[in-house]
Amino acid sequence: MFKTIKIKFLVLSLAIIILSIGIPVGFLLNQVSKNFHERSVLMVDAALDLMIDGLNNSMMKGDQKNIHKIVKHISDNRFIEHIRIFNKLGIISYSNIPTELGKNINVIAPGLIESNISSIVKRNVYLDKKTKIYKAIQPIVIEKRCQSCHKENKIISYLDIDTNFTEAEINFYTGSVHMVIWGIVLIFILAVVFYLFFNRFINKPLNDFMDALGSVEKGNLDITLPSTGSDEFSILNNHFNRMVNELKDSREKIDEMHFEQLQRADKMVTLGELTSTMAHDINNYSAIIMSRADYLLLEAKNDNVLNVYKEDLNVINDQIEKISKITGNILTHSKKTSKDFCKFDLVKVIENSLKMLEPLAKKRKVNLSTGISVNEAIIYGNENQLEQVVINLISNALDALPDGGDINILLFKNDDGKLQLSVKDNGIGIDEDSMGKIFSPFYTKKGHGKGTGLGLYIVQNICNSHSAEIKCDSELNVGTTFTITFSEGAKND
Ligand SMILES: Nc1ncnc2c1ncn2[C@@H]1O[C@H](COP(=O)(O)OP(=O)(O)O)[C@@H](O)[C@H]1O
Ligand SMILES: [Mg+2]
Structure with missing residues (x-):
């Protein structure tokens, strides 16, 4: 899979981009989200404490109507979604939404209580990630001073407060989503830019170089690579071009030498054929004719009869001269290169x-x-x-x-x-x-x-x-x- 340099380079650059952008951004978002969470939990805690204090005071005064006022007053805060007080059977006795009064909490807010109501023994604040609402449930425990009215159990009812995200949290979470989207887009753009850069400046010259090598391997020496730049590839191409040119020159010289050799070999054969058929005869006949002519010319000096044929003997000598010219021509032919x-x-x-x-x-x-x-x-x-x-x-x-x-x-x-x-x-x-x-x-x-x-x-x-x-x-x-x-x-x- 990672065979080509192209793939290796792309995977590596993608990993570097993701690590260099993803890790710091992820760390930052996580840290900020933790801070927001802690602050929100503190706010819910404060709302719960405020509510409990109000409840205790109202109950001490025996002013139960005041509880409705407190519930309404606190729930007027736009971040408070719900305030409910329900008993052990789940029946809602106080709520900022009047229609919920007298109804069962499990029907009004299914899933709010995980198992049964009696399992709620202490304050529990958590973030419901689905609804993005902080939910808080706290048992209301009677104080010693209340025991004159509430004799039965320590826990008399339960307080449920739901709060929304603050403006800052909403902005932060929307911003985070935008940031992640932009991060992905940025990674994509950088990956494309890296790819184009790699393709233009590394992959293409490399492929051209390999194609040129392939052509040379097949015997095509009429190939030239661009070498006008000053980068490593231009230097490499320059060396390659010079190498191919030298190779071409050498090949031309070898071809030329080879052809000359063949030419010479053919000449030798032609000559061999010619001389084998002619030289033997010509030499024999010329030698005989020459010796006879010379002899007769010598004799003619003292012999009057022969002296008459002196002219003919000279003609014979001329002919022999012609014959030796032919032989000379053949010799010249064999020497010319x-x-x-x-x-x-x-x-x-x-x-x-x-x-x-x-x-x-x-x-x-x-x-x-x-x-x-x-x-x-x-x-x-x-x-x-x-x-x-x-x-x-x-x-x-x-x-x-x-x-x-x-x-x-x-x-x-x-x-x-x-x-x-x-x-x-x-x-x-x-x-x-x-x-x-x-x-x-x-x-x-x-x-x-x-x-x-x-x-x-x-x-x-x-x-x-x-x-x-x-x-x-x-x-x-x-x-x-x-x-x-x-x-x-x-x-x-
Ligand atoms: N004038 C011709 N008439 C008939 N055949 C010919 C003639 N010229 C060439 N050839 C044929 O072409 C072949 C190649 O010729 P060539 O290259 O000169 O080689 P070589 O003469 O040594 O055989 C000859 O063997 C012959 O068969
Ligand atoms: Mg021939």
């Missing part, structure tokens, strides 16, 4: 990529063609990364043409004036099921050791960082086209 953005010509990137892949395409009996309808396509981006995109797309297209075919690379401006690059092949195509997965990391349909499943994932990431959109259209056994649309901002920026 720069992340800088700058302006460059996409046409050149396409040409470079083609240079690298042409030998492989020839070997696979694939016809590589281009359709570049712009003179130059200057875009702002990372040249190496876009080269990797083109190489990845052409490599995939080559893999999709195991028995040869056509690959067509287009670069043009679409109807919206946006630069578009597409790589189209008439290969095996992509089925519907695979279509949704090709951009996921590590998704590959190529056999073990052949594909990494990272190529298109990296291509898509590079496109995103260049604000370019990549799209794939494919039909099984007909072919596939990957289209990259560069945003307005990416080009000529």
Whole structure:
């Protein structure tokens, strides 16, 4: 029940309010009410004494009529409700209300006498809380000097005086009720004020903080808590914001590093694939050609017949040079890791990529063609990364043409004036099921050791960082086209 701080705080503050208001007020009311009670009892006592004295005097004088006068006189006081004198049988012989005369006290005032009349042996003054009337009953005992007339018993009759509250008492008791009501209202108001204060300044910031922690736990780092004040929560929120920012920075760095690693891994694999198919052949053939050409050039110096073919031998050497350029390109490609953005010509990137892949395409009996309808396509981006995109797309297209075919690379401006690059092949195509997965990391349909499943994932990431959109259209056994649309901002920026 007392699980939350909110409930604990409310119960505690309510207890403090009740104790700090209730106890002093209760003590004060009790003390004042005691004083009033004592004073009222004294007043009733005085009225009783006065009445008894009057009775004795009248009786001594044998003037019974005077008793009526005394009863009337004393009862004229507005605080006196009743004065009655009744005998042992309860028959009222004197009363300030004439109609009560001769009637039984038990009928006139039921409950006034608890058991029977003979049990009243001494003065008894008490407050009837229901009627708010002080009741006093006293036996009238005959004095020695009266015994000439009253011989029977010591107690000859009973005196009953009822008095109302005084004005001061009435005011006090009404005031007390008001005070208690106001006390309750005050406690309620204070409790509400405490609740609102707690809710606004403690509970809400605490809940916001906990919600923010929950969000961070779920991985949402785009969260900021208000920290403009100077209270403890603002300081806490400030620390929290800094912590989340650091966490965000670290995560971005990790993501970046992770992506770079994947990118590099993919490059290595692409390179591995390229070099494993080409390097062996190229190296063998070049070495053979070079040694033969060198030998023949050497021989040509002394041999007139061979000297005629010196020109051809130089052509052969030129070709070998071209071959070593290709190898050089491959090596450069593997070393490039720069992340800088700058302006460059996409046409050149396409040409470079083609240079690298042409030998492989020839070997696979694939016809590589281009359709570049712009003179130059200057875009702002990372040249190496876009080269990797083109190489990845052409490599995939080559893999999709195991028995040869056509690959067509287009670069043009679409109807919206946006630069578009597409790589189209008439290969095996992509089925519907695979279509949704090709951009996921590590998704590959190529056999073990052949594909990494990272190529298109990296291509898509590079496109995103260049604000370019990549799209794939494919039909099984007909072919596939990957289209990259560069945003307005990416080009000529
Ligand atoms: N031009 C294409 N034609 C047919 N399938 C393709 C083509 N490009 C990509 N794919 C499919 O997408 C998968 C993922 O490609 P990619 O991410 O480059 O990884 P990998 O080439 O290492 O398999 C490939 O395994 C292949 O099944
Ligand atoms: Mg690939």
